Amino acid sequence: MRAETTGAGPGSGARAGAGTASGARRTGAVHRLGPVAEIPVGEARAYAVDGQQIAVFRLRGGGLRAVDAVCPHAGGPLADGQSDDAVVICPLHAHVFDLSTGESASGAEPLGCYPVGLAADGTLEVTV
Template sequence: MSIMLPPGKVVYNLGPQTRLPLGEGRTFQLGEAEIAVFRTRSGRLFATQAACSHRQGPLADGLTGDEQVICPLHSFRFDLRTGESIGNTCPALKTYALQVSETGEILLSL
């Protein structure tokens, strides 16, 4: 599968999407960046910065549901689609583009 990317973009193959159980997240170290990847119970995939923008909590350890993640340190919610905080004043999370290849591999663009 070929992907057209703007100059300077890199695509990382994170492995098969089945590696991520439904309703869970995992942290990936990609060069200098730590990225949290979530697979919702409906099977949708999302990627955000790995640490909460408020207290740097490990978001991949948080609860996921309704396309949201709840930080395990302070229970603040974030929308996985946009990174926006929900019901609090935390700065938005950085989000990243994901694709699934024809063979079911998770591809992340940085």
């Protein structure tokens, strides 16, 4: 059984197709990434998934979020940016992105958001 902690489906507020300017394709495939314990609470990690980079954030409030790992403005590594339970700030030029919707409060192109959850064994799973 999979515990869904965020999603891009109806009612989630997330835009499934947001920020896919990189040409990323959506297949609906579930990818197992590794143990959630690899990401300390309040931090993020980037993963290579199906030919693209996805950052998974382990929120202080207990949730998970998955978004494009690369800032669309200048290619900054978003997993290295400062974040809280709502936003991440790109470490290069301080663009701010909502972790639930991918929208930028500072005018950058939006990020893609991906459903992410935990398998029964504690393994992170992301759907792309």
